[in-house]
Amino acid sequence: MEDFQPRTPAPLTAAKRRDIARRLAAGESAPAAAGREASPPADDPARRVRDAVAGRVGLVSVSLPNLAYPLWVRAGSCDAAAAIAAVREAGGGLDLPFLPHRIMVIGDAYLAVALAASYPDAGLVSVEPVPDRARLHALNTLPWRRIATIHNPLGVAGTRLAIVTAPETGGERLVPDPNGEIVTLGLGQVLQHFGWSNADLLVIDPAVCPDLANPAIDADLAAFRRIMIRAGTAGGGAGLAARLLPPAWRAGAAPHHLVFDRAAAGPRAAARRQKVFDLAGDSIACTLPAQGWRPAGETGFCLAPPAGGGDVRLSLRCFAAGASGFEVGLRLLPAPVAPTRLAIGFAAADTGRPIHRAVREIRPGESVVWRFDLPVFFGEVDIVFEAAVAAGDGPGGWLELHDPALL
Known part of the structure; x- marks a missing residue:
């Protein structure tokens, strides 16, 4: 075996020496300096989405780790932030204490896709009731065979709705309007159509489900084991908390949702379909x-x-x-x-x-x-x-x- 021969270290560039001197003069420790220089890994979902939409306006696709199909986002809109939030939330399975087999998501196609990836044995229904988002919804959900899609609002059957723009966010909301052109499907009727006498998880954006404020929807909500209401959106959450009370329900909170667990729902053994x-x-x-x-x-x-x-x-x-x-x-x-x-x-x-x-x-x-x-x-x-x-x-x-x- 040849004797070990030490190598002459490569000299630092002038720019690197100036950078080290600047950090030392500022009293910055090595770990802090290293942390400042660190950048997100190349496979970071948030970075991939931001890079895809940076400096662009229009429809773009981005491939993310753990997703079988690309996500489509409209650069220049709030889609990128919604996609990043959905992938982060579903990456932890929304911190569910059980394994869901039947999931319904109202108003967030990105979350439906991310949950389909997190729970490969679950059946999902994804609801997008805002007509202007129907095309984007179809692009993201159609490749997933386990996701059934609905483009009508769900709630109390026959409620008429209109679309308005929320001044605080610029996003579109649905509001009750006797002359509205959009007619709500009954939540219970849709569950029956899919043969779901009961289901595990319902995730709702109140901006597209104004009937959450109507007590007539409570009987249909009882079909779900857990209900998660998007926080920070006007409508629905507070009124629901006043109606879904103990002992039938247990209220809680997650980082981005209000949570209601049906108390009568006991643990269910995980089953692989x-x-x-x-x-x-x-x-x-x-x-x-x-x-x-x-x-x-x-x-x-x-x-x-x-x-x-x-x-x-x-x-x-x-x-x-x-x-x-x-x-x-x-x-x-x-x-x-x-x-x-x-x-x-x-x-x-x-x-x-x-x-x-x-x-x-x-x-x-x-x-x-x-x-x-x-x-x-x-x-x-x-x-x-x-x-x-x-x-x-x-x-x-x-x-x-x-x-x-x-x-």
Whole structure:
């Protein structure tokens, strides 16, 4: 081995020597000097967003760490600050004490996207009721298959709203107006449409949900385990605090939100969802009926039993890695049809050994989330869905099965 030969240190540049002398003359310590020279890392989300919009006006995209798709922001507007705040807040999961499976965000598409990245097994609904922001909302949410979007305001059904500009911020707000052209959808109706009899998290910007001040919305709010109201925005928060009282609710605060936790909601075990029907997912073996079925989006399908008796069957084969439950959203389209009986059977793919069978009747117009336990099973499993008219020989209707998944 060659002897170690010390290297002659490289001489400091004149500019560097002057900078060191200036700091020493000012009595500045080495750590402080180092801190002043330090700059944000290249992958810092805030820095990337600021660099993307610096000196620009117009629509720009920026790629951020941990986000599968770029974010679109309107340079010259407040979008950059909103995107940075959303990524920072969701990076800590909004400091939730539980793992959410169903999330609704009203008025903040950036937060919806960031939460989709933080909770990859959760289903989300993102609501943007201001028409001028609909295009931006679509650009940011459409790439995420787990985010369903709504461009109507939610609250008390039938409320008429108008758009005004807040003088203190320059941002747009929705306010009640009997002559307004925007009509509110009922929050409870939307939950029913998605088959959410209950949900985990609701995050609201009061500027786009003036019905928070209306006590008629309280019954629908009770479907959520936690409600987070954006602080620092006029409307809704204070009035809600006077109505969501103990013992039914517990009030709290987060750095940027007022928080209301439903006291009756106990801890829920975390469950990892494994979709069993996904047109854009991994290929699996299946047996499809010749008629009486059709896809419903990418992760669901419809079955229509034949009139005059008999059933329609669809079977899927997938690998169960210790699944102990099953969940599916059901909705029988409202029509003059008979109730439908749905049976879901599980069997070991190699031997045909029955594992479990569950049966449920659905009435026309009914929308529910059906969840049941399974014996813990490892290995390939055949799942057979059978739909039939529940009684008599009347016509069968289309039964929607949304997001069937092993848990």
